[in-house]
Amino acid sequence: MIPYNKPFLFVSLIAISFASKAQVVKDANYLWYNKPAQKWTDALPIGNGHIGAMVYGGVEKDFIQFNEATLWSGAPRNYNHDSAYLYLPAIRQLIKEGKQAEAEALAEEKFMGLKYPDEATYQRLYADWRNKQRKDTSLSAVGVNNHNWAELTLPNPEGWEQFGYNGIDGNFWFRTEFDLPESLAGKDLVLHLGRIRDEDFTYINGKLVGSDNGRTVHRRYTIKAADLKPGKNVLAIQVLNYNDKGGLIGSKGSLEFAFSTPQDLKTPVLNLSKTWKVKVLDTEPPVAPAYQASYQPFGNILMYYPQQLTNVKNYHRWLDIEKAVSGVRYQNGDTTFTREYIVSNPDKAMALNLTADKSAAVNFSIAFDSYQVIKSVTGTDGHTLLLNVAVKGWALKGNAYLTVKNYGGRVKLVNNTLEVSAADSATIYLTASTNFINAESVSKEPSAAALNNLAKVRAKNYAAVKQAHIADYQKFFKRFDVHFGTSAAVVKPTDERILNYTHQSDPALIALLTQYGRYLLIASSRDGGQPANLQGIWNDNLTPAWGSKYTTNINLEMNYWPSDILNLPEMNAPLWDKLAALTEAGKKTAKVHYNLPGWVLHHNTDLWNGTAPINSSNHGIWPTGSGWLTQHIWQHYLYSNDIAFLRKYFYILEESARFYDGFLVLDATSGKYISTPTNSPEHGGLVAGAQMDHQIIKSVFKSYLKAAEILKTADAALVKNVKSKVDNIFPNTIGKYGDLQEWMEDKDMRKSNHRHVSHLWDVYPGNGISWKDSAMMNAAKQSLLYRGDEGTGWSIAWKINLWARFKDGNHTLKIIDNLITTADIDDGATQRGGLYRNMFDAHPPFQIDGNFGAAAGIAEMIVQSHDGFIDILPALPDGLPNGYMRGLKVRGNLELDIFWKNGKLQKLVVKPGTNGDYQFAYNGKYKTVKLKKGKNILLTAW
Structure with a gap:
């Protein structure tokens, strides 16, 4: 496979600069850079909800x-574990008896969803493949000629996928040499290799000195003095990787790629080279079992x-x-x-237009x-390529x-x-489609949509395609505008702005x-x-990390937090x-x-709508x-106040309420209904009575009623049952440290x-806790x-979002x-959260939910409407004293333009979509206003 993870080096591009900074100042909705992308998180994203692309923008x-x-x-396929319910009481x-480990073990065996392929079949196939790979260990020998092997810099914290071996699992050999000084001769040493995915067989001078399996296991092997010699030694490692990331990935914060003495495991006495030789022998391990699917590059x-x-x-x-257009310009x-x-969404195609300011100057392959x-x-044909x-x-x-x-x-x-x-110029059009119809059918001809879209778009010129694309995009994007002030920094490249922010x-x-x-949401949904x-x-x-799928214990939901507001x-x-x-499903x-x-749906789903619990019983059994x-x-x-919408999707809410009506258990100790088994997402293991569950279920019941x-x-009958339970669900509780308890027990x-x-959750995105109950809010x-x-x-x-709901603008x-x-x-190396150079959010690695969640939270500083009234500038920080947001939406089907100056409301334009009496609040003062649909009003500070 050609290693295109780092597709091109741009070292020949020197002395490049940006000439006209005035263009950047003119348009605040603009990311720009004075060099091409060096890696994927430098590249710029474009998309239409069907096709997404990352643009690197090289010159050569x-x-x-x-x-x-x-x-x-x-x-x-079927994701559900047949007869799992039989084990639910146990x-x-x-x-209930406090036997968490035993509960998790039973649930792991009997209650988790199904992997595919099944574990027994896979273990048999893997054992056969592994035995085949282990038959020849000659590459561990001292005299192996590895001059023609590829080179790889180790460790790779994100796996070798990031360094030219995208998606390759199999049998890899790594080799390096080290010189043992006379001062260490005759001594036992400890070799530190960090973590390896998945199984390693480590040799020194042709002798097997250690082997282990497991991606979380830190490899630390004691090497006997007799197996080392003064001068040159050869270290060879066979790595069998059968799924997901692969390679020698290191150990953050620990000794890695070094020798220490057995007496002092923290101090290196000899460091290994970071550059290793690598050879790939086999890339056909059996497909590993997976609970759910992964999103794929095309x-x-x-x-x-x-x-x-x-x-x-x-x-x-x-x-x-502003226009959803990416580009590159340079002078040669x-x-x-x-x-x-x-x-383009109207044309369901990607378009790339190439021009020059001289005729006959456009040349490329x-x-x-x-x-x-x-x-x-x-x-x-002579103008078209097909990729299958x-x-x-x-x-x-x-x-x-x-x-x-x-x-x-x-x-x-x-x-x-x-x-x-x-x-003189050229336009490239790309269309793509698959055989996917829905989660039950993959019988579509994969070329059908792509060919149809290609025939339509290739009949047009680029100007028409671009004009339709911008018009379609801007009918959404231009509804909203935001300004917090400007400064000299806006003329700087975006990566410099992030670095110096x-x-x-x-x-x-x-x-x-x-x-x-907002741009990313329009581009991807x-x-x-x-x-x-x-x-x-x-x-x-x-x-991809976490399968790039739909994680539903926060991440999918966060993606849509900004959609309405x-x-x-x-x-x-x-x-x-x-x-x-x-x-x-x-x-x-x-x-x-x-x-x-x-x-019911647990904490993840995928294209195929898997809804059973996955991964591990200590965090995968989360039914909310x-x-x-x-x-x-x-x-x-x-x-929206859209009754037709509510009527169309009410059944989803009702069937959810129906499940929780049956799922809740009356707790004998508290006399309250509780959720069991469950977990507080990814924290604390399998329990009864995680407070997030109770908050969500109570919210489901209230909204259903x-x-x-x-x-x-x-x-x-369901309404009657829900009414009888909604106020008897285990309540939010203040713990011994004055905090809100995460579980029924006070163990935070x-x-x-x-x-x-x-x-x-009840603070945000829910509304079960607000300043109407100051003790609980505090x-x-x-x-x-x-x-x-x-x-x-x-x-x-x-x-x-949470600090905005607490109305602490400075902390927000x-x-x-x-x-x-x-x-x-x-x-x-990705070591922390924040923003990459292209402004993608870093989990790390990249997760887009942080982009969406931040956009929603910034809006929550300026307006909130979850508590029965519309609160203007509830969390305006001192550091943003002047600005505006135009086109905000609030509950009740209103659109607002909010302007402030010197930290105080200057004016508020209200655009009603519904008739009614609405209560507004600003700075602790309330005002009730009668609004008529379509008739805008202007309010000033009160």
Whole structure:
């Protein structure tokens, strides 16, 4: 496989600069850079909810990596563990008796969802493959000639996938040499290798000195003096990697790639080279079992520009989020070259337009490739390439077409590469589709949609495609505007702005982050497509972090936090479609795992709508993902007052309430209904009575009862049951440290930096705790203080929203400052949350939820409407004294323009979408206003 993770080096591009800074100042919604992308998180994202692409923008060579939203691993199958419900009483009893370990063990065996392939089949196949790989260990010998082996810098914290071996599992050999000084001769030493994925066989001078298996196991082998010799020694490691990331990945904070003495394991006495030789012998291990599927990269576009680089200057790479257009411009000699990149929703295609300010100056070649192991490229005519891919071992395959329209000059097909010479300009169109129809069917002809879209778009010129694209995009984007002030920093490249950011020096970067979140949502979540996943619609790894799927114990929900408040309700459409499909899948899981009616979803799902518990019983049995997602339906109704919408999706809410009505257990000790078994997401193991569950279920019940009252069509018996239970669910409780308890038992620690703040759900995104109950609100605040202000990217974003709900604007701004820090530290290694150079959020690695959560939280500083009234500037920080937000939406179907100056409200424009009496609050004072649909009013401070 060609290693395109680091596709091109741009070392020949020297002395480049940006000439016209005035253009940047003119348009605040603008990311720009004075050099090409060196890695994926430098590249700029474009998308239309169906196709997503990452633009690198090289001069000699360009690279565009693209995805199609329905290319995943996996296949239609049953995810549910037959008869799991039979073990539910025993699991509950073990938890009740305080036997958590036993409960988790039983649940692990009998209650988790099904992997595919099954474990027994896989173990048999893997044993056969492993034995085959172990038959020949000759590459461990001293005299092996490894001069022609590839080189790899170790360790690779993110796996070798990031360094040219994307998605490759199998049998790898690594070799290096070290010189043992006379001072260490005759002594036993300890070899520290850090963590290795997955199994290693480590040799020194041809002798096996250690072996272990497990990606979390730190390799530390004692080497006898007799196995070492003064002078040159050879270290060889066979690594068998069978799934996900692979390689020698090191040990953050521990000794790695070094020898120590047995007496002092912390002090290195001899360091190994970081550069190793590597040889790949076999890349065909059996497909490893997986609970759920992973989002997949589709293909790559490789472009080569043959012009002689004489004096490259004025290089400028940009993403204009006002228009959803990315581009590159530079001057080579006396010619200026410009490239523009868009992904059009109206035309369902990506377009790349190349121009120059001189005639016959556009020359390039263009080719297709893919990280997928199963792939082929063919020329279908003299202007068009076809890329066929299939996800190895799974059901999905796809086709992408790339066609070139040249204006002047000529196009020639040579060895499946299109060569364009002496053109005045050229436009490239790309379309892609797969055989996916829905989670039950993969019978679609993969070329059908791609060919249809290609035929339509290639009949148009670029100007028409671009105009339709911008018009379609701006009808959503331009509804909203935000301004926090400007400064000299706005003329700097975006990566420099992130690196040097303070809110005092660059308040405009906070506004850009807000609008960037809106841009990313429009680009990754459009009607008829899939919802935004953990990485939106962008992914370049065959084995992406967390499968780049849908994690439903915070992350999928966070993706849609900004949709209503930031005036993008149409972007919810894929989420509604997903919820409808999950409801049907979740009914089967509710029956098989709980023997209950209604529907349930645990903490993850994928393209195929898996709803059973996954990963591990100590965090995977969390039955309130479905409940949380139903609240997006209710909240959207509150924002829109759309009765037809509520009527259409009410059944999803009702079936969720039906499940929890049966699931809750009456606790004999407290006399309250509790959730069991469950966990507080990814914290504390399998328990009874996690407070987040109780908060969500109570919210489901309350919203269901309100919706039932509005629609008058609910199940009367269910309504009666829910009414009898809603106020008898275990309540929020203040613990001994004055904090809000995360569990029924008072076992919270004062100091915990755990990334999840699950028990604060009732503060945000819920509304079960507010300043109407100051004691409970202060307890929640104390919990957040104990958690601290740092965290992974999405965790920081959640804290932005929470501090805004606490109405502490200065602390909210402090958390925003924590998020706007560069994630690219330690020579590019990802070590912390923050923002990458392209403003993607770092978990790390990249997760898009932090972008979306931050955008929502910034809006919550300016307006809140969850507590029965509309609170204006509830958490305005001192550090943002002047600004405006125009086009905010609030519950009750109102749109607001809010302006403030010197920290005080200047004016408020209210645009009603519904008649009614509305209560507004500002600075602790309330005003009730009668509003009429379509009649805007102006309010000033009161």
